Every structure is written in C-alpha cells, then in structure tokens.
Amino acid sequence: MRKKRIKIYIATLVAAVIAILFLMPIVLTITNSFMSSSEISSNYGTVFATNEKGGKVYISNKVNLKFIPDMVSFSQYVTVLLKSPEYLLKFWNSVILVVPILIFQLVVASLTSYAFTRLRGRLKEMIFFTYIILMLMPYQVTLVPNYLVSSWLHILNTRWAIWLPGVFSPFAVYLLTKFMRRIPKGVIEAAQIDGAGEWQIFRKICMPLCKGALCSVAILVFIDYWNMVEQPLILLSDTEMHPLSIFLSKINSGEIGLAFAVATIYMVPCLLVFLYGEDYLVEGITYQGGIKG
Amino acid sequence: MKLFSRLKEVKLYKKQNKELHCHSKGDKKRRLGLMLFLAPSLSGVSIFFILPFAVVFYYALVDNPISQQFAYLDNFVKVMGNGAFQLAALNTLKFSAVAVPLAVLLSLGLALLLEREIPYRSQFRTFFLTPMMVPVASIVLIFQVLFHYNGAMNDVLAFLGISKIDWFKSSYAQIVIVILFLWKNLGYNMILFMAAISSIPKDILEVAVLESASAWKIFIHIKIRYLSSTILFVTILSLISSFKVFREIYLLTGDYPYDTLYMLQHFMNNTFQSLDYQKLSAAAIIMSIVMIIIIGILFITENRFGKDMEE
Numbered sequence: 001m002r003k004k005r006i007k008i009y010i011a012t013l014v015a016a017v018i019a020i021l022f023l024m025p026i027v028l029t030i031t032n033s034f035m036s037s038s039e040i041s042s043n044y045g046t047v048f049a050t051n052e053k054g055g056k057v058y059i060s061n062k063v064n065l066k067f068i069p070d071m072v073s074f075s076q077y078v079t080v081l082l083k084s085p086e087y088l089l090k091f092w093n094s095v096i097l098v099v100p101i102l103i104f105q106l107v108v109a110s111l112t113s114y115a116f117t118r119l120r121g122r123l124k125e126m127i128f129f130t131y132i133i134l135m136l137m138p139y140q141v142t143l144v145p146n147y148l149v150s151s152w153l154h155i156l157n158t159r160w161a162i163w164l165p166g167v168f169s170p171f172a173v174y175l176l177t178k179f180m181r182r183i184p185k186g187v188i189e190a191a192q193i194d195g196a197g198e199w200q201i202f203r204k205i206c207m208p209l210c211k212g213a214l215c216s217v218a219i220l221v222f223i224d225y226w227n228m229v230e231q232p233l234i235l236l237s238d239t240e241m242h243p244l245s246i247f248l249s250k251i252n253s254g255e256i257g258l259a260f261a262v263a264t265i266y267m268v269p270c271l272l273v274f275l276y277g278e279d280y281l282v283e284g285i286t287y288q289g290g291i292k293g
Numbered sequence: 294m295k296l297f298s299r300l301k302e303v304k305l306y307k308k309q310n311k312e313l314h315c316h317s318k319g320d321k322k323r324r325l326g327l328m329l330f331l332a333p334s335l336s337g338v339s340i341f342f343i344l345p346f347a348v349v350f351y352y353a354l355v356d357n358p359i360s361q362q363f364a365y366l367d368n369f370v371k372v373m374g375n376g377a378f379q380l381a382a383l384n385t386l387k388f389s390a391v392a393v394p395l396a397v398l399l400s401l402g403l404a405l406l407l408e409r410e411i412p413y414r415s416q417f418r419t420f421f422l423t424p425m426m427v428p429v430a431s432i433v434l435i436f437q438v439l440f441h442y443n444g445a446m447n448d449v450l451a452f453l454g455i456s457k458i459d460w461f462k463s464s465y466a467q468i469v470i471v472i473l474f475l476w477k478n479l480g481y482n483m484i485l486f487m488a489a490i491s492s493i494p495k496d497i498l499e500v501a502v503l504e505s506a507s508a509w510k511i512f513i514h515i516k517i518r519y520l521s522s523t524i525l526f527v528t529i530l531s532l533i534s535s536f537k538v539f540r541e542i543y544l545l546t547g548d549y550p551y552d553t554l555y556m557l558q559h560f561m562n563n564t565f566q567s568l569d570y571q572k573l574s575a576a577a578i579i580m581s582i583v584m585i586i587i588i589g590i591l592f593i594t595e596n597r598f599g600k601d602m603e604e
Contacts, residue, residue, distance in 0.1 A: 012411045018403070019420035022476065025432040025439075026423060032435070108334050115330035118323075127335070134342050136588050137581060138536040140561050144577040145345030147565065168337030198326040227428045229540045230558060234565050245430035249544040256434070263431040274426040278419060281426075285484045 026267070033260035036073035040257035076261035087244075087262050094243035094266075097159060097232070098225045101166035105221055106214060109172035114202050116173070117180040118188075128177070131170035139230040150235060161235040166225060172217050178287045179213035180206065216284030219277045223270060352574035368575035378576065381560040384467075384553055389535040392471045396531040397524060399475060400482030405512075407483070408490055418487075422480040429477065433544040437461075440469050466551045473541050478534055482527050489523035490516070522594055529591040533584075 032040070080087045116128055134142070142165075150161040183206065191201050232242050239246075244266050251259040274281065356364040372378050403421055407414055440446050440460040447457045458465050493516060501511050517524075539558030542550055550559070557580065564573050 008409065008411055011406055011409045012413075015406055015411060015417045018406075019417055022420055022424055022480075025435045025476070026427055028435045028438075029432055108337065111330045112334035115327045118327050119331075127331075130343070131338070133585065133588055134338070136533055136591075137584055138533070138558075139539075140536070140557050141577050141581045141584065142342065143561065143565075144349050144573050145342055148345040148348055149341050164337070165341045168334060168341050170334075170338060170342075173334060198323060198330070202330070223426060223428075227430070227540070229430070229543060233543075233562065245428055245544070248430040249433060249547070259434050263434055267427050267431040270426045270428060271423075274423065278422065281422070282418075282484055285481055286488045 029260055029267075030264050031068060032257075033076055033264040034072045034074070035069040035257060035260075036071065036075050037257045039070055039073070040260075076257050077265075079258055080261045080265065084258070087247075087258070087265075090242065090244040090247040091262075091265065093241055094226060094245065097162055097228065097243055098222065100163050101169075101225050102218060102221055104163075104167040105169060105172050106218060108167060109176050109217070110207065110210070110214070111202075112173045113176035113180050114198075114206055116177045117183070117206075118198070131173055135170045135174050143230060143234050146231070147234060156235060157237050157241075159236075159241065162228075162231050165231075171224070172221055175217050175220070175284065175288055176210065176213060179210060179216075183209050212280060212283070213287075215277055215280040216287070219273055219281050220284050220288070222273060226270060349574045349577055352570050353578045355571070357571065364571075368571045369579060372572055372575045372579060375572075377555070377560050377563070378557075380552070381555050381557045384555055385536065385557050387553075388467060388470065388538060388556070389532055391467070392474050392535050392538070393528060393531045395471065396475055396478050396482055396535075397528050400479045400527065401486050401520070401524070403479060403483040404486035404490055407487060418483075421483055424476050425478070425480045429473070429541050430544050433541075436469065436473060436545060461546055462551055464551075464553050466546070466554050469545070470538060470542055470554060473545070474535065474538055477541070478531065482531065485527055485530075486520070486523060489520050493519045525594045526591070529587060529594065532587060536584075 035043070116124060146161070146165045147156070149165075150156045153160075155161045155164070187205060187209075188201055191205055196204070227245060228243060229245055232246060236242060244262065248259065248263060248266065251262070353368050354364060356362045356367065407418055407421075411417070438444055442457065442459050446460065450456070450458065460466060460469050497515055498511065501515060506514075536557070539556045542554050542556060543558075546554060548559075548562075557576075561573065561576065564576065
C-alpha cells in the first residue's frame with residue numbers, strides 16, 4: 001500500500017514537471033508582455049535584428065530571462081492598442097481571413113456530410129476517399145493547384161484566394177461525416193417513414209443532434225486557420241493583407257516588448273476558445289483519429 | 294442476451310430495407326435531393342483542388358506551358374537531380390526520422406501517466422493540451438529568447454559544464470525545431486492514446502491483476518497488444534504533421550534558415566518566386582505520390598484497426 005502511494009507521488013511529480021515545461025513558454029510570453037519597455041531592454045538588449053536577406057542576426061550579449069516583471073506595466077498594451085494601429089490592423093486581417101472560412105466551411109461541410117451519411121454506393125465511397133486524400137496532403141502539394149486556380153480566376157493577391165479554397169477544404173467534411181454516422185439509423189428512418197423530406201430531416205433532426213460536433217469541428221478549423229502561414233505567404237504577395245501570425249515573426253529589434261504584448265493578444269482568442277471548449281476539442285481529436293469512427 | 298437483441302436488430306433492419314426498396318421511385322427522388330446537398334462542396338472541391346491537380350499533372354509532363362511538348366519524365370528527373378530539392382527532402386526525412394518516434398513514444402508515456410490514479414488528472418490533461426491551442430507565432434519569440442546564444446538554455450548548459458551552442462546557426466538547429474514540434478503535437482497524440490487505452494476491456498486487466506501479473510507484464514502483453522494499431526496510426530499522423538513543420542521553422546528563422554532547416558516548403562516557396570511551373574508541378578506530383586503511399590498505409594491500418602475494435 002505504501003509502495004503504491006510513493007509511486008503515485010512520483011507520477012504526480014513527473015506530471016507536474018512536464019506541465020511546467022509545457023506551460024512555460026506561454027506563461028513567459030504573457031508575463032513578459034506586462035513589462036515596461038525599459039525593463040525589457042534592460043533584460044534582453046536587442047535580442048535579434050533582421051539582416052538584409054531576411055535572416056536573423058543575434059546582437060545582444062546578455063539575455064536575462066525573467067519570469068515576473070518588477071512592476072506590472074500596461075504600457076506595451078497601451079502602445080499596441082492605442083498608439084500603433086498597424087498591429088490592430090494585422091489582428092483584424094487575421095480575423096477577416098478566418099471568420100468567413102470558419103462559417104462557410106461549416107455550412108458547406110454540414111450539407112456535404114449529411115449527403116455522405118445518407119448516400120450509399122461505390123461512387124460516394126470514391127468521392128469520400130478523394131476528400132480524405134486531399135485533406136491529408138501537406139501545403140507543399142495543395143498550394144500549387146491553389147495558386148493555379150487563383151491566377152486563372154484573377155483572385156491572386158486578394159483575400160478570395162485564401163477564402164475560397166478554405167471554404168471548400170475537405171477537413172470539416174471528413175470530421176462531420178464521422179460524427180453523423182453515429183446518429184442511429186432508426187431516428188432518420190422513422191422521420192423518413194413519417195414523410196419528412198431530406199431537407200427537413202437535415203434541419204430538424206440531424207443538425208440539432210450535431211450541435212456538439214459542430215463545436216468540435218469549429219474549434220479545430222479555427223486553430224488551423226488562425227495559425228495560417230503558408231497560404232498567405234504564397235497567395236498574398238501584398239504584405240499589407242498578411243495575418244498577424246506572419247507579421248509577428250517580422251517584428252524588428254527594439255520592439256520586442258511590443259511583440260510580447262501582440263503575441264499575447266494573438267493567443268487570447270485561442271485560449272478563450274480552449275477554456276470554453278476543451279471537451280469539444282478532445283472529442284474532435286478522438287473522432288479525427290478515427291478511434292470512435 | 295446481447296446476441297439476441299443483435300439478431301432482432303438485423304431482422305428489423307432487413308425489413309426496413311425491404312420497405313425502402315419497395316418505394317424505389319421515392320428512393321430515386323431522395324438520391325437526387327441528396328445530390329443537391331453534395332453539389333456545393335463537390336463543385337468547389339473540383340474547381341479548387343481536383344481540376345487544377347489534373348493541370349498540375351499535365352504541366353509536370355510537358356516541357357513548357359507555351360509549346361506544350363510532351364517531355365516524358367524529364368521534369369521529374371530534373372527536380373530529383375536538383376540540389377536544393379535533395380537537401381530539402383533529406384532534411385525533411387532526417388527531421389521526421391527523429392521527431393516522429395519521439396512524438397509517438399513520449400505521447401504514449403503521457404497517456405499512461407495520466408491513466409494512473411494521480412490527483413488533478415483533468416487539470417494535467419488540460420495543461421498538456423494547451424500548447425496545441427496556442428498559435429506558434431505567439432511563442433516563437435520566447436523560443437528565440439530561450440535559445441539565444443546568450444540565453445537561458447545555454448546558461449543551463451553552462452551550469453552543467455557544457456560549452457555554449459549557437460542554436461539557430463548550427464546543426465543543433467534541428468533540435469530546437471524537434472522540441473517545438475513535440476511541444477505542439479504531444480497533447481494531440483496523447484488524446485488519441487488516452488481514448489485507445491480507455492477502450493481496453495476492463496475485465497482483461499482485472500483478471501491480469503488478480504493473477505498477480507506485474508505492471509510491466511500487463512503493459513507488454515495486454516496494453517501494447519490492444520494499442521498496437523493506435524501506435525501505428527499515431528505514427529503515420531505524426532509523420533504527416535512532421536511534413537508541415539515548415540511553419541515553425543519559418544516563424545523562428547525567417548526565409549533563409551540554416552542549411553539543416555531547409556525544408557520542402559522552403560523549396561516550394563523559392564520555386565514559386567521564379568514561377569517555374571514545370572518544376573513546381575513535378576515537385577508537387579512527387580510529393581503527392583509519397584503522400585498517397587503513406588496515406589495508403591494509414592488506410593490499411595485503420596481498416597484493420599476498425600475490425601479489431603468491433604470484435
């Protein structure tokens with residue numbers, strides 16, 4: 001009994017150490033964002049500068065990592081939020097790129113997944129298989145066709161080049177189909193026998209049953225596109241339209257304090273989503289892994 | 294009892310199917326209606342993915358977009374022989390070879406750790422999952438500070454009596470990226486393993502405990518057996534996400550990283566700049582073939598896995 005207790009203590013200790021390591025980068029970013037500019041520069045000096053080729057050169061010769069600011073200061077946030085509109089503009093860029101994709105991908109995917117769950121036959125299996133293959137392709141592969149279509153449609157360097165492929169991305173379809181297959185056949189068949197049409201079954205039965213699933217999918221889609229880097233790099237040559245994720249990596253020396261504040265603001269939506277939707281997220285991952293599918 | 298109810302279900306199902314088949318006219322109408330549900334996505338996917346893919350395939354086979362002479366496999370040979378492509382492919386391969394096994398083993402470890410009766414289990418799960426939610430762009434800054442030449446990581450090494458390492462400008466750069474990759478992906482894999490562990494039949498474990506099998510024996514003979522297909526599955530998923538590590542590298546080191554961090558996406562980005570369609574297309578086709586092979590393995594695994602679970 002005693003041996004068991006010691007074992008549990010050790011396991012807890014290990015878990016705690018790992019948890020600290022996992023959370024450290026996040027916590028450090030947040031605490032550093034509450035330091036005043038003078039404190040930041042006395043801690044880090046000029047951490048890095050961007051050379052003419054776009055690579056990074058290290059300048060400073062002392063970097064003191066500090067966990068807790070000497071004095072909590074909101075000066076960085078004041079600068080970011082009130083004095084320098086370019087950061088807010090980039091944040092807005094991220095929002096405007098992600099939200100339409102999120103909404104319309106979910107709408108299109110719900111319709112599609114419903115059809116996939118209801119239809120039977122070889123052709124449907126083949127289409128679904130194609131979707132899965134497309135879903136798993138890395139950007140190295142899918143960006144070439146995306147670029148081609150965008151140039152044909154003359155939407156290169158506009159937000160449409162990101163929105164349209166995003167809306168039709170097969171990811172949400174795959175996940176929602178996995179969820180919808182779990183709806184008992186009897187429920188749908190009963191409605192069918194009662195004379196409900198497909199639209200009615202979809203609206204009145206399928207969608208209400210899939211509320212949780214839609215949340216899971218929405219969270220996964222949201223993190224995916226909020227994190228987006230590859231697509232804007234290739235499809236939006238105008239850096240004015242780039243999302244905050246790319247802009248953050250380009251922030252120059254001397255502004256590192258600001259960068260911490262921007263980085264914190266950038267992760268706040270994700271952390272909020274996580275706070276409210278952790279269970280949905282876990283469920284989404286489990287389905288994605290096909291373990292319950 | 295279970296068998297009985299199952300039989301009843303099947304009977305009922307067959308009866309219903311028969312009924313449905315009787316109204317084959319209505320059935321046809323339903324199918325047509327369902328095709329309408331499918332239409333938006335199918336047209337979108339065709340326009341934005343499938344059709345251009347066919348064109349990419351065509352471009353990979355011709356010598357240039359204007360004369361469109363059939364070039365056999367010249368473009369592929371050229372890309373394969375390209376030094377930058379070889380470097381990128383080799384680096385990607387090297388990275389995957391290190392990062393994927395670690396991602397599988399460590400996340401299995403985490404899942405097993407959380408399976409124990411330790412206090413604050415759900416909090417720990419939350420903590421391990423948090424990195425997955427945080428955008429990489431937000432934490433690259435702190436990584437740059439931590440792995441700075443005069444930064445905390447080198448201070449720790451100095452404390453251990455190891456000389457300083459120039460993390461981003463040496464072959465150690467890959468280590469930083471592996472750490473970042475693991476930090477980001479372990480939580481996700483852990484959830485998959487946790488789901489698999491919880492689906493191991495409890496009675497088998499209980500019998501093993503009653504027969505006083507050691508924890509190690511239970512792990513090797515029971516858990517691993519039940520987890521084997523999940524392990525393979527997670528391996529392949531990690532492999533696929535390891536191909537996406539460009540994002541982390543780009544955000545950490547910019548357009549021109551140290552040689553060992555030059556990945557396939559860098560190669561593609563540079564080729565995009567010169568807009569060499571033949572090179573781009575051939576490279577994309579080569580990579581998609583590799584991906585299709587990997588996905589094929591994934592599918593075979595999942596099929597076998599699905600059957601395992603039903604038994």
